[in-house]
Amino acid sequence: MPWLTKSRFISGLQCPKRLWCEVHEPLEAPLPDSVAFINGRAIDQLVQTLQPGTVISREQGMPAAIAATARLMRNGAPPVLYQPAFRAGELAVIADVLRSSAGHATLVEVKSSTSVKPEHLADVGFQTLVLRQCRVPIDRVLLAHVDAAFVLKSLAQYDGLIVERDVTDEVEVALPQIAESAAALQDVMASPVRPIVPMGSQCTKPYECPFMERCTREQGGVPEFPVGLLPRGGQVVAALVAAGYADLRQVPESLLGSEVHLRVHQASISGEAYFDPTPTAALQKLGYPLAYLDFETIGLAVPEVIGTRPYEQLPFQWSVHVEESAARVRHAEFLNLESLGNFEALARSLLAALPDAGPVFAYNAPFERGVLERLADRVPGLANGLRGIAARLVDLLPITRAAYYHPDMKGSWSIKAVLPTIDPGLDYADLGEVQEGGGAQLAFLQIRAGAVSAARREELTRALLKYCERDTWGLVVLRRFLCGGVP
Ligand code: SF4
Known part of the structure; x- marks a missing residue:
């Protein structure tokens, strides 16, 4: 045995x-x-x-x-x-x-x-x-x-x-x-016989089970709109499952409380997107230049940079798009694969890429704000400029959450869920092996470990740049969409 x-x-x-x-x-x-x-x-x-x-x-x-x-x-x-x-x-x-x-x-x-x-x-x-x-x-x-x-x-x-x-x-x-x-x-x-165990909370806790795909398939798959897609569903989802509901579309409205849950429920049944322009009113008034920022960061268990803590998120890459007018959009980027602690080069290039005034859009801006604040602490000579950017950040996530929902988002307002519903050309699946933050971190670590060939390094570097660029270009498209397509 x-x-x-x-x-x-x-x-x-x-x-x-x-x-x-x-x-x-x-x-x-x-x-x-x-x-x-x-x-x-x-x-x-x-x-x-x-x-x-x-x-x-x-x-x-x-x-x-x-x-x-x-x-x-x-x-x-x-x-x-x-x-x-x-x-x-x-x-x-x-x-x-x-x-x-x-x-x-x-x-x-x-x-x-x-x-x-x-x-x-x-x-x-x-x-x-x-x-x-x-x-x-x-x-x-x-x-x-x-x-x-x-x-x-x-x-x-x-x-x-x-x-x-x-x-x-x-x-x-x-x-x-x-x-x-x-x-x-x-x-x-x-035992020669496989135990019969229905899928449940044990499939993801304390670890994600590698057999989830197989078990889901064997259980006849999951409905297209499972009740579990209700955002922050917690007890509501648990109660629905306990009551025997698997498909969100079968759930009576009376069992749902929050406005967001009702919106997701309705869109799942109708197949129609929800859009309310009211939360975008302030967005419509912003004038050019309009900048868009995204950082990629890495958290190392064994810190390598003096003054940093374990798992502290350290930026190694940024992407910026700037809409200078309706017709002119420029892109700038930075990727540091050599010395993670060269915060000054990263910060200086970022300040040079961003306009001196105007909004800087991000998606889930507290993250970008945190990175900028820590950069300001580390590069005191550029602190004013970095804090100035932090003060100009405009978060597109809460605006999108309040204004928009498409049934294909399946309960998620992550940028990767939102963008393909606005523009099918912005599906992250076409990006190859770097399609999300975890993939970017892994690519970064593989390159830094030096265990990859020159060709592979080149390939991973291209993938990293393409991924980060997609994030900020996606924000350009999203803002235009939220503003009714008229910047
Ligand atoms: S997915 Fe894994 S944890 Fe869940 S029932 Fe299947 S084998 Fe068990």
């Missing part, structure tokens, strides 16, 4: 069907790298540099790592062991850190999050179970995570970035239940 590993145990706790599918009917394509995965790897690597220790290689696979760990432990456990692997019967784990001293052992699980989450306890609890069955005298269990308050004061000085929380007591309480769950999940894996 396949081993119940740590990741399978976590999958099984989320959903027994997920575990069974991972073992018996795995997905063909491996999951692509994500920004979260890259940040997690960076934290793991950093931890190994903070305290000297022996690293067990995973490169030859888990059985080889188990054998290597056993060889080392036979001669007395090293004081600090990274990635030791253990097997107890059909249970197997690779731990992050094992510290040993005078017959005592401390297990440390390293997380790249900024806090301890409930699911982390099950994770480290399962490891404790397996290590104790392997006669490792675990008497202390720690969860190490990123301290969100850490500020990088000098290059490569990471003392204090990782904090450890003692969770020994919580783990001791949870262990009997964890042992029971492990036994039950072994039965799930051993």
Whole structure:
């Protein structure tokens, strides 16, 4: 029988069907790298540099790592062991850190999050179970995570970035239940029959399940307008689902309260877009020049720029469109792939690209405002200009939300949902691999890691520029649309 590993145990706790599918009917394509995965790897690597220790290689696979760990432990456990692997019967784990001293052992699980989450306890609890069955005298269990308050004061000085929380007591309480769950999940894996589990909240919490597409298909798909598309639906959606409603169009109006929900409901039934010009009145009065701004940012778990915090969103790219008149629109852009901390170059070029006066449109402007404010703090010589831009920001998101809804937006006012309903040529799907902020961050990290060929670097760079340009051009089109097509 396949081993119940740590990741399978976590999958099984989320959903027994997920575990069974991972073992018996795995997905063909491996999951692509994500920004979260890259940040997690960076934290793991950093931890190994903070305290000297022996690293067990995973490169030859888990059985080889188990054998290597056993060889080392036979001669007395090293004081600090990274990635030791253990097997107890059909249970197997690779731990992050094992510290040993005078017959005592401390297990440390390293997380790249900024806090301890409930699911982390099950994770480290399962490891404790397996290590104790392997006669490792675990008497202390720690969860190490990123301290969100850490500020990088000098290059490569990471003392204090990782904090450890003692969770020994919580783990001791949870262990009997964890042992029971492990036994039950072994039965799930051993069964030739796939468990029957209807889709539900477990499909996205605590992790997005990779089998969602398959399960949705097998359940006969979802209605074109599921009740779940109601924006900020929360309890309303839960009540509708509990009452047996799946298709929003079947829901009586009387069960919906908010004006937005009624608008979405009505548009879903009629297939007609909603448009109310009243909220656009102030927009109509704005004169040229009209500027449009969008930043792309990255949040690194291990900060690299002095004065920054973990996961602080640092700008590496901007795009600006300026409508100087109804007939003349110019575009400017900036992309810094080399030195993330060169805020002055980014800020100076931005100030040069934007007109000295007039509105600067953004979509969800608090984000752009935050980036500008932090830039002003970092580049005091340009602070006035940057704060001036922040003061001129006009947010198109609340205006769009109040004025417009199209049934194809499926309950979302994200710019990617809105634009294709206004102009089919603005569908982000045609942008290739960089179609959203996460894709842009991943492309940025891949280029910076230097592990891509020159041709691939060129391709990713083009994709990044095209994506950011699309965002601000989309805002030009959106403003014109909201103003009735007459700028
Ligand atoms: S999509 Fe949901 S029901 Fe299907 S395996 Fe994943 S968690 Fe289970």
